[in-house]
Amino acid sequence: MDDIALPPAAAPAGVTDAERARVFTEWTRVFGPALRRVASSYARTPAEQDDLLQQIALALWQSLPGFRGACSDRTFVYRVAHNQGMSFATHERLRRPPPDGEQRIEVHPDERPDPEGALAAQRRREHLFCAIRALPLPHRQVITLALEGIAHDEIAAVLGISVNNVNVRLSRAREALRAEMGAHRAP
Amino acid sequence: MRHDDEWAAWARDFHDSGDAAPAPAQMLSAARRASRWQRLGYAVELLASVGLVAFYVVMLRRNRATWFVAMASANFVFAALWMGYLTHVRRGTWSAAGSDARTFTALTRARRAADVRWLRFARATTAVMLLFVAGWAPFVLRARWSLYSAEPWRAVVGFGVAALIGVAALVAQTRKLERAERDLARLDAEG
Numbered sequence: 001m002d003d004i005a006l007p008p009a010a011a012p013a014g015v016t017d018a019e020r021a022r023v024f025t026e027w028t029r030v031f032g033p034a035l036r037r038v039a040s041s042y043a044r045t046p047a048e049q050d051d052l053l054q055q056i057a058l059a060l061w062q063s064l065p066g067f068r069g070a071c072s073d074r075t076f077v078y079r080v081a082h083n084q085g086m087s088f089a090t091h092e093r094l095r096r097p098p099p100d101g102e103q104r105i106e107v108h109p110d111e112r113p114d115p116e117g118a119l120a121a122q123r124r125r126e127h128l129f130c131a132i133r134a135l136p137l138p139h140r141q142v143i144t145l146a147l148e149g150i151a152h153d154e155i156a157a158v159l160g161i162s163v164n165n166v167n168v169r170l171s172r173a174r175e176a177l178r179a180e181m182g183a184h185r186a187p
Numbered sequence: 188m189r190h191d192d193e194w195a196a197w198a199r200d201f202h203d204s205g206d207a208a209p210a211p212a213q214m215l216s217a218a219r220r221a222s223r224w225q226r227l228g229y230a231v232e233l234l235a236s237v238g239l240v241a242f243y244v245v246m247l248r249r250n251r252a253t254w255f256v257a258m259a260s261a262n263f264v265f266a267a268l269w270m271g272y273l274t275h276v277r278r279g280t281w282s283a284a285g286s287d288a289r290t291f292t293a294l295t296r297a298r299r300a301a302d303v304r305w306l307r308f309a310r311a312t313t314a315v316m317l318l319f320v321a322g323w324a325p326f327v328l329r330a331r332w333s334l335y336s337a338e339p340w341r342a343v344v345g346f347g348v349a350a351l352i353g354v355a356a357l358v359a360q361t362r363k364l365e366r367a368e369r370d371l372a373r374l375d376a377e378g
Contacts, residue, residue, distance in 0.1 A: 028211040061218035083291040160287025
């Protein structure tokens with residue numbers, strides 16, 4: 001995935017609104033699906049996921065002028081997204097129990113020719129995200145970044161830990177996810 | 188299932204779920220709107236603080252009675268103490284030393300801990316004020332009842348509304364404190 005850098009001439013403090021909007025739009029175009037997955041990893045209901053996505057968008061918008069290119073765009077966007085997710089997950093005001101006591105993710109109409117296969121895939125995805133959300137935050141962060149396909153050194157940069165620590169944490173997170181997947185077996 | 192196959196299956200399911208991201212233009216307008224509302228909120232808070240100080244300054248210029256000067260001075264001292272303590276408990280929590288998740292988690296924990304300390308102080312202060320007003324109001328009402336002879340209900344309604352606001356503030360602070368304590372406990376448990 002290519003990085004989208006601010007033009008070298010644009011000092012952070014001097015970024016025009018149009019340039020800021022251009023970079024923001026490009027970031028959300030490139031990273032939008034990943035941001036949606038981050039939101040699904042921290043928030044349970046579709047409404048909460050939309051709330052969190054909006055918070056992430058606001059945080060990205062506000063932090064964009066401070067981005068000095070010290071890390072890649074992707075690292076920066078994931079840092080902001082996971083920081084907002086962590087804040088969301090630990091702030092009780094923002095967490096409401098799901099109405100029927102179950103954990104749900106948004107169900108999107110699937111128009112593939114095999115409806116039974118599509119339903120099974122939907123259930124698997126729902127099951128996976130339920131298990132991810134049940135993990136402790138440090139495990140959840142590392143597992144979502146690894147599932148996203150991010151290299152371990154970049155995960156270390158996003159989380160502010162060493163690569164060795166990423167390896168250890170990821171190994172434990174995979175075990176924990178496997179246990180969660182077994183504990184909440186899909187119907 | 189082998190671990191690599193299992194991981195590949197998880198990654199595939201994980202990636203298949205992110206196809207419903209909102210349109211970038213929609214996210215941009217939502218972010219701009221939220222940013223404007225946030226700035227408006229800060230402006231209103233600032234305006235309210237400046238307005239309160241201006242109110243007392245204007246009143247002090249009009250009314251030089253000893254009791255009023257004493258009351259206004261006490262209010263200023265109280266506001267200074269309140270702001271001073273708020274600044275004290277919030278030191279080191281204004282911004283993160285870095286932008287990575289570990290630093291942000293530490294900052295979030297420090298902020299919640301500061302919230303808890305601050306809310307305990309604020310609740311205790313409100314309780315003391317309520318006790319003081321409850322003890323003091325009947326004497327004031329009795330002593331100055333003649334001044335309200337035209338419309339005596341005003342004094343009763345005024346005191347009643349003030350009492351209601353005080354009790355509501357106490358309840359709100361208690362609930363907020365309980366939430367902040369639970370947030371802090373959750374953060375500690377999550378590691």
